[in-house]
Amino acid sequence: MAPRTTRILEAAARLIARRGVRGLRVEELAAEAGVSTGLIYYHFKDRTGILRQTLEFINDRAERYTAGRTSDAGPLAPREELAEILLLELQDTPMVRENSSAWGELRASAVFDEVLRDDLARATLVWVQEVAALLGQVQPTAPPPALAASGERLTALLEGLSMRWLSGGLRIEHARDVLRGAIDAELALLRGM
Amino acid sequence: MAPRTTRILEAAARLIARRGVRGLRVEELAAEAGVSTGLIYYHFKDRTGILRQTLEFINDRAERYTAGRTSDAGPLAPREELAEILLLELQDTPMVRENSSAWGELRASAVFDEVLRDDLARATLVWVQEVAALLGQVQPTAPPPALAASGERLTALLEGLSMRWLSGGLRIEHARDVLRGAIDAELALLRGM
Numbered sequence: 001m002a003p004r005t006t007r008i009l010e011a012a013a014r015l016i017a018r019r020g021v022r023g024l025r026v027e028e029l030a031a032e033a034g035v036s037t038g039l040i041y042y043h044f045k046d047r048t049g050i051l052r053q054t055l056e057f058i059n060d061r062a063e064r065y066t067a068g069r070t071s072d073a074g075p076l077a078p079r080e081e082l083a084e085i086l087l088l089e090l091q092d093t094p095m096v097r098e099n100s101s102a103w104g105e106l107r108a109s110a111v112f113d114e115v116l117r118d119d120l121a122r123a124t125l126v127w128v129q130e131v132a133a134l135l136g137q138v139q140p141t142a143p144p145p146a147l148a149a150s151g152e153r154l155t156a157l158l159e160g161l162s163m164r165w166l167s168g169g170l171r172i173e174h175a176r177d178v179l180r181g182a183i184d185a186e187l188a189l190l191r192g193m
Numbered sequence: 194m195a196p197r198t199t200r201i202l203e204a205a206a207r208l209i210a211r212r213g214v215r216g217l218r219v220e221e222l223a224a225e226a227g228v229s230t231g232l233i234y235y236h237f238k239d240r241t242g243i244l245r246q247t248l249e250f251i252n253d254r255a256e257r258y259t260a261g262r263t264s265d266a267g268p269l270a271p272r273e274e275l276a277e278i279l280l281l282e283l284q285d286t287p288m289v290r291e292n293s294s295a296w297g298e299l300r301a302s303a304v305f306d307e308v309l310r311d312d313l314a315r316a317t318l319v320w321v322q323e324v325a326a327l328l329g330q331v332q333p334t335a336p337p338p339a340l341a342a343s344g345e346r347l348t349a350l351l352e353g354l355s356m357r358w359l360s361g362g363l364r365i366e367h368a369r370d371v372l373r374g375a376i377d378a379e380l381a382l383l384r385g386m
Contacts, residue, residue, distance in 0.1 A: 018305070019215075019305065020213070020215060020301075020305070022212075022213060022215065022216065023215065101304050104301055104304065105301065107356055107357075107360050108213075108297055108298065108301050108356070108360070110360035110361055110362075111294050111297065111356075111359045111360050112211070112212065112213075114361065117360065117361040117362065120360060120361075120362055121361065121362040124357065124362050149371065149374050152371050153350060153371060153374065153375050153378070155353075156350055156353035156354045156357060156371065157346060157349055157350040157353055158353070159352075159353035159356065159357070160348075160349035160350055160351070160352035160353030160354075160356075161349045161353075163300055163301070163304075163352065163353075163356075164300075164317065164349060164352070166304045167300050167301070167303035167304050167310065167313060168303055168307065168310040168313075168314065169303075169310065169313055169314040169317050178342065178345050178346060178349065181342050181346065182346050185346070185378055185379065185382045186378065188381075188382060188385070189378045189381060189382075192381070
């Protein structure tokens, strides 16, 4: 991706995280990214194009910060990799806060506006399948539908916890403990199958 | 509560569910409720007062529609009452849609705005404790911290599922199945303690 396009998407994620999807105006985005509105329309066609590309951009970014340690310190055991990938969504860093706030806003905007629904559903499905695959590496004898159900529960729980944390209702360490408890519970359930 | 106050809060919940917290203007609320802006300021003092009362209003409403069947058809067994109270949050009716959308918006607004944080945290805590108490009726020998943790996971999962459903990413029947699976998993975990 061209550096200028990246700069626009970074600015869009920042603005959405700060003020929501409905507050996003192309003029403001242009000012935030330090480019002309014409350039934004040239690259993204319209507001829908901006939103769809921003969703993809924040998903790619989450992919990177949740994959962090695996490449630094050699491969982890499946159980640790699973916990790591999920727990790295609950880090109190400006990047994760911004990314998760923007994700929550894009998700919430789809309640009123159909434009992002398919992209969100697809991104969620990919995430659920990724977690289900990791669960399958820990519990290879568990039936695939049970793995998919566990993956769905863990990721939906993580979205719920993330919103509670971001909205100030939960300390980050507590949110992480709750998530750890859920991973243990799902693995115990899959082990018993 | 005076009927006119109720009418204003009903209108506020409707507007927030339709356009979000940031889109809520007192003039528009007055028009939607068919009252003067002066009356709104008289009853709620300011915008914060409106938001806080609306949060309480939608919580009371959820309390009513999730308690539904117990009063109609005699008391349920603890296991059924638990499932009922949680599953009734996932009904495809205009009331539940509106209430859950408004709750999601109020939750999301607290990411940017501190004003509702304490009320949201308190409402969430009451809900978690209620679910923990029901879990304790099903599994009386489970230790209280384990019951609280299960209650926290089930309610956070429900918030996550609710957003996925409202944003069009999940059919309601599937969301209910996922929730049923989570209730089973939590009860199995508590049984093993």
